[in-house]
Amino acid sequence: MLFKDKKEKYLFTLPAIIMVSITIYLPFLISSYYSLTEWNGIDREAKFIGLENFKTIFLESGQFFDVLIFTGKYTALFMIFSNLFALLIALVLVQKLKTAKLLRGIFFVPYIMSMIIVGFIWKFIFSQGFARLYEITEFGLLNLSWLGNSDLAFYSVVLVGVWQQLGFYIVLYIAGLQAIPGDLLEAATVDGANIFQKFFKITLPLLGPSITVCMFMSLTRGLKVFDIILALTQGGPGGSTYSATLDIYREAFQYNNYGLGSAKAIIFFIIVLILTQIVLKISRRNEVEL
Amino acid sequence: MKRNSRLKINYFILEVIAIIAAAIFIYPVFLMFINSFKTFREVIIDVIALPQQLNIDNYFYVIDKMNYPRLFVNNILITAVGITGIVAFSSLAAYIIDRSRSRFTSLAFLFIITPMLIPFQTFMITLLKVMNIINLSGSRVGLGIQYWGFGIPMATFIYFNFMKTVPKEIDESAFIDGATTFQTFIYVIFPILKPVTATVIVLDVMWIWNDFLLPLLMVNDSQKTKTLVLAAYNFVGQYNTQWHYAMTAMVLAIVPSLIFFVLLQKYIVKGVVAGSLKG
Numbered sequence: 069m070l071f072k073d074k075k076e077k078y079l080f081t082l083p084a085i086i087m088v089s090i091t092i093y094l095p096f097l098i099s100s101y102y103s104l105t106e107w108n109g110i111d112r113e114a115k116f117i118g119l120e121n122f123k124t125i126f127l128e129s130g131q132f133f134d135v136l137i138f139t140g141k142y143t144a145l146f147m148i149f150s151n152l153f154a155l156l157i158a159l160v161l162v163q164k165l166k167t168a169k170l171l172r173g174i175f176f177v178p179y180i181m182s183m184i185i186v187g188f189i190w191k192f193i194f195s196q197g198f199a200r201l202y203e204i205t206e207f208g209l210l211n212l213s214w215l216g217n218s219d220l221a222f223y224s225v226v227l228v229g230v231w232q233q234l235g236f237y238i239v240l241y242i243a244g245l246q247a248i249p250g251d252l253l254e255a256a257t258v259d260g261a262n263i264f265q266k267f268f269k270i271t272l273p274l275l276g277p278s279i280t281v282c283m284f285m286s287l288t289r290g291l292k293v294f295d296i297i298l299a300l301t302q303g304g305p306g307g308s309t310y311s312a313t314l315d316i317y318r319e320a321f322q323y324n325n326y327g328l329g330s331a332k333a334i335i336f337f338i339i340v341l342i343l344t345q346i347v348l349k350i351s352r353r354n355e356v357e358l
Numbered sequence: 359m360k361r362n363s364r365l366k367i368n369y370f371i372l373e374v375i376a377i378i379a380a381a382i383f384i385y386p387v388f389l390m391f392i393n394s395f396k397t398f399r400e401v402i403i404d405v406i407a408l409p410q411q412l413n414i415d416n417y418f419y420v421i422d423k424m425n426y427p428r429l430f431v432n433n434i435l436i437t438a439v440g441i442t443g444i445v446a447f448s449s450l451a452a453y454i455i456d457r458s459r460s461r462f463t464s465l466a467f468l469f470i471i472t473p474m475l476i477p478f479q480t481f482m483i484t485l486l487k488v489m490n491i492i493n494l495s496g497s498r499v500g501l502g503i504q505y506w507g508f509g510i511p512m513a514t515f516i517y518f519n520f521m522k523t524v525p526k527e528i529d530e531s532a533f534i535d536g537a538t539t540f541q542t543f544i545y546v547i548f549p550i551l552k553p554v555t556a557t558v559i560v561l562d563v564m565w566i567w568n569d570f571l572l573p574l575l576m577v578n579d580s581q582k583t584k585t586l587v588l589a590a591y592n593f594v595g596q597y598n599t600q601w602h603y604a605m606t607a608m609v610l611a612i613v614p615s616l617i618f619f620v621l622l623q624k625y626i627v628k629g630v631v632a633g634s635l636k637g
Contacts, residue, residue, distance in 0.1 A: 076539045080454035081466045083447040084510045091507025092473040095481040095488050102484060157379075165373045173623055174380045177387060180619045180626070181612045182568035182587040188594050188608055192393075192601060193386050196405045204406070231383070236630065243631045281634055292477050295570050299591070313479040317571075320483040329483050337480040344475065 103331035108324045121331035132315065132332055136339070139312040142226060143290030149230045150286045151279070154237030159267075161238065162245045172242070176235035183232055187299025190228045191215065194300075218308030221301050225309055228296050233289065237282050244278025245271070280351035287347050291340050312336045394605040401602045416606040423603075424593055426610060429586045432498055433614075436573075436585060437566045439502025444509035444562055449551055451510075452517030453543050457529065467518065473511045478571065486575050495576045498583050504576065505566055513558045516633060520554040521547075560622070560629030567615060586611050 103121055107114030125132045157175060161168050178186055194214040202210035214224045248271060256266050294313040297303065303310040303318070310318070316336065320329030393401055394416055395409040420426070451470060455463045486495060494500035524547065532542040548555075570587050577583040584592070590611035594604045619626055 077454050077458045077460065077463055077466075080539075080543075081451045081463065081470070083443075083506075084451040084470050084514060085466060087443070087447065087503075087507040087510055088470055088473055090488065090492070091485065091504055092476060092481065092511075095483075095485040096476060098484040098488065099481045157376075160372060160376050163372060164369065165376060167373060167377060171376055171380045172627075173619075174384050176623075176627070177384060177616070177619070180564060180568075180615045181387075182570060182590075182615070184570045184587055184591050185608050185611050188590075188604065189386050189390050192405075192605070193389065196401075196601060197386070197389055200405050231386075234383075239627050239630055240634055243635070277635075285634060288477075292479060294479065299594075313477070316479055316483070321575075326483055333480040333483065337477060340477055340480075341475065 099330045099333055102327050103334045105327045105330075107326045109320075109326045110324070114327060117327070121328050122335070124328065125331060125335065132335070135310050135312055135315040136336075138222070138308070138310060139291060139293070141222070142229070142293060142311065143287060145226045146229050146233075146290035146293070147283060147286040149226065150233055150237050151282050153230065154234055154282065155241050155275075157234070158238050158241035158245055162242055172238070175238050178232045179235040181232070183295035184299045186228060186232045187296045190224070190231075191300055194224060215301055216305055218305050221305055221309050225293075225297055225300060228300060229290070229293060232296065233286070237286065240278055240282050240285075241275070244275045248274050276351075280348075283347055283351055284344065288340070288344060291343065312339075390605050390608055393602060394609045396602055398600060398602050401605075405601075416602055417610070420593070420603055420606040420610060424589050424607060424610070425581065428582070429584060429589050430614070432584065433567060433586045435498050436502045436505075437563055439499055440505030440509060440566045441559055441562055443503065443506035444513050445555055445558055447506060448510050448513035448558070449517050449548060449555065450543065452514050452521050453547055454539075455514075456518055456521035456524075457526070467514070471511045471515045473508075474515070478508070482571065482575060489576065496579060496583065498577065501573060501576050501583075504572065505562075508572075509562050509565075512633070513562070516558060517551065517554055520551060524550055554632075556625060557629040557632045560626050561633045563618070564615070564626070567618075586614070 102114060104116060104118055105114035106117050106120070161172055161175075165171070198210045198214065201207070212220055214220050252270055252274075253266055256270055261269070292313055293311045294317070297309055297311055297314055301309045303314055312332070313336070316329050316332050319325050319332060323329075389405065392408055393405060395413050396416075397413060400407070400409060451466070455467045489495040489500070489504065494504055528546060528550070529542050532546045537545070568587055569585075570591065573585045573588045574591075577585065578588060578592075590607045593607045597603045597607070
């Protein structure tokens with residue numbers, strides 16, 4: 069055995085273990101405890117109230133339920149549109165286009181920008197830009213209240229979320245497409261397969277691992293949406309665009325209900341854990357080995 | 359021959375469509391840029407028109423008001439502290455976890471990477487409390503140190519996957535030459551890990567530089583400790599009707615990332631792909 073000196077395996081992992089414990093495990097454990105208390109963040113002691121917070125959340129008010137529905141709807145649309153558009157654009161950008169490299173760069177630009185700034189840019193577009201474009205084009209869609217109407221605000225948030233992240237998934241799909249052996253597609257062409265047959269019978273199945281990664285990433289990122297909504301709608305209009313994370317933030321840091329906020333956080337954690345496991349299981353099963 | 363030229367036309371049409379799509383896609387960013395050069399009047403009259411002249415007064419005003427140089431230094435400091443710790447501790451841990459396989463190291467590995475599954479927002483409330491107690495909140499270095507904990511899980515995972523492919527004979531020959539485990543790591547292993555280190559740095563710079571929620575919780579109280587994005591957020595909130603200043607602040611907040619991207623595009627894209635497929 070190489071490492072006769074046993075102390076190194078403790079010594080070398082220690083900094084990582086300590087840092088992860090302090091910043092993640094410890095707060096997480098304390099959060100679990102606070103979810104069973106009533107605490108306003110100012111009092112010295114939190115009052116233990118058992119499962120009272122969970123009772124409030126599940127039985128007395130449907131508010132957190134609405135928030136979870138919003139988050140679920142957002143995540144579903146975010147996953148669908150991000151992956152669909154990214155795959156479509158990736159398919160175009162792997163073709164022999166003269167500007168392919170430049171275009172890839174352009175689609176990636178929003179991804180390197182802070183989400184808060186992205187939210188603000190679109191707030192400007194929705195309020196000022198659309199109004200002016202409508203004057204010029206008289207295109208009716210531009211004259212709608214994209215941030216003022218609660219139904220439309222939902223789609224606005226989805227649009228901006230997808231816009232910001234699209235480049236990331238494009239890059240992953242391009243990498244996946246480039247890994248597909250060209251001779252496989254050529255052989256299919258020789259055998260007389262058309263472009264759609266080639267896509268559905270060869271490309272798509274072989275893209276399995278990329279799809280798994282992209283679905284998983286878009287799921288976790290969709291569920292955690294925060295910055296974009298804060299900048300774009302701040303949860304409005306009429307509280308219709310509160311995501312789970314934004315609601316937890318508001319409960320704790322604006323309403324000072326630290327106990328209730330922690331309880332919501334724990335529920336959110338369990339939901340995220342379950343959903344990610346399900347998506348991983350499903351996509352693993354559908355993968356095809358070459 | 360005929361088939362060939364038809365193919366060419368198809369490619370041409372595809373290219374034109376792709377260019378138009380990309381132009382529409384990036385138009386919001388373009389609008390932000392042009393409006394940052396306009397006067398207040400110009401923005402109100404027409405947000406779409408190009409500025410009448412390249413007016414950089416907005417920039418002088420906002421750079422001064424935001425105290426931009428200070429924010430820039432803050433961001434550099436926080437990111438540098440964060441990256442240094444993440445790279446050092448993750449590579450060290452991944453090295454020993456791979457080389458000394460035992461019950462302890464496999465448990466340690468699981469312990470270190472599991473937090474990747476815990477969303478930050480589920481413990482942010484009490485994180486602030488813990489950080490207040492150990493004095494890591496409210497300071498730039500403190501914030502940088504906190505990023506160690508949040509960055510280590512994924513970085514360790516990426517390092518570990520690469521460590522598995524590094525032949526053990528390399529360490530053995532170093533040991534025979536009389537090097538200690540730590541020396542072997544520093545002089546032999548760490549240089550081999552360079553491509554992974556590049557991936558980790560790219561991913562974590564993009565993340566820490568643009569991060570919003572953690573700085574909002576930890577360093578929002580004082581002008582002196584704010585990050586660039588945080589200051590831009592506050593500034594835009596304050597100047598929400600004066601779009602010409604707001605746009606300028608936003609441009610100033612993203613320009614460093616844009617330059618970073620343009621210069622290192624190849625590495626960034628590579629890093630993002632490598633980090634996701636292994637992470």
